[in-house]
Amino acid sequence: MxxxxxxxxxxxxxxxxxxxxxxxxxxxxxxxxxxxxxxxxxxxxxxxxxxxxxxxIKTEDLTQEQLNNLLKTIDADPNKIVGGMMKMALYTGMRRGEMFKLEWTDVNLDSGFIFIRDPKGGIDQKIPINDLARGLLESLPRTSKYVFPGEDGKIRKTTGKAAKRIRKDAELPKDFRPLHGLRHVYASMLASSGNVDMYVLQRLLTHKSPVMTQRYAHLRDEALKAGAGQVDDIFKKQAKEAEEKQKQAKIVNLKP
Structure with a gap:
């Protein structure tokens, strides 16, 4: 060679x-x-x-209207397994391959954690189960050792046409990736909340290094700026109230 x-x-x-x-x-x-x-x-x-x-370094996101429409479309679609995977990506940020391999023995509803074996970062991880993910997991039938089984209950290899159909019916952009895109939406929502720091977000996304997580840092900065901007509103409100009081006092003094 x-x-x-x-x-x-x-x-x-x-x-x-x-x-x-x-x-x-x-x-x-x-x-x-x-x-x-x-x-x-x-x-x-x-x-x-x-x-x-x-x-x-592609970050995908959806508007609230697009997200609401997607969730309605998922609920209406006949493929409940693929629809469940899309919701799981949105609720937990899990990767496509991680959901394919996920077994029921990896899900511990009592401790409230999902054990992720051999993730992209290489080291086994665990992520917390929030209420939305718990409700989804409890609603899924246990017909296989896999949470999201493929044909004949075997490990899933693809989402087939179902994910693309849901994306089309929900009128999402053609370049929006049904599973990985929703992982980005999950991360963007947490970063934009201003309540999750970058280290916690890195752990939730099971990123091996903080480099990949930094793509969402600007969203947190915007949330922090918006929070700091509340001080402006408070002082403006106080100044307006003081001005109104001064006007009322002048009116009282002018009365005979």
Missing amino acids: IKLDVDRVRIKLLKKKSPQTVKHVLNLLTWIINYGTKNGLCPGVAFHIQKPTVNN
Whole structure:
């Protein structure tokens, strides 16, 4: 294998596939080479495998009207499992793959936590179960060891056409990702509340480092500014009340 061969593969794939997909392919190639070299199955390569730059700092959000419409559409859709996954992403911020693998033994309603095995960050995590998530989990039938089972009760591999249908029926933008987008909505709502600091948000999203969580920092800053702006309103109200009192006093003094 020579560098030119790998470059040709990368360039050819980029014509049809997204940079993220091409990066995954080249990461797999790198892993295979490293494994083969480590186990004496093949020689290593004397060059660096260049991978495309991926811009994954995309933050999706929905207006309150869009969110209300989506929830109504989910309730009306016949696919309750996929609809439940979409609600779970919105209520807990769980990733698509984490929900696919989620088993009922990972859900502890007594302690109020969900155990997430082998998340994207690599280290097992646990996240709290809020009231909305609890109500959703209690409403789901237990027909499989998986909370959101696929065909024949086996582990789910995809949301199929259901998630796209719900997105279309709810009149959401075509580029809105039904599950990952709702994870962003969950994070944006918490950051915008001004009541959740970035460390707590990082833990809830099970981010390995704070770098990914920082994309929501500006939302918290806006909430803090809005909170600080309440002082302006208080002083303006007090000044207006004082002015009204002065006017009333002048009127009283002018009376014969």
